[in-house]
Amino acid sequence: MPERIARTHSGPGISIVELPVELGYLVESLWWHPMHERDPAHAWLRRLAAEAGRALDR
Structure with missing residues (x-):
């Protein structure tokens, strides 16, 4: 999941780690x-x- 979402919803029992590869920028569209x-x-x-x-970009 995108890091900004993981950091927003992190809590006990959740670890956020660096990926071993560079993925680049994620573009989401509807x-x-x-x-x-x-x-x-x-x-x-x-x-x-x-x-x-927009809320995620803030």
């Missing part, structure tokens, strides 16, 4: 079919995912 563009529930889920991503 894709959806255009037919869902105006679906209110789908729009809500996209907003929720975007807010979660």
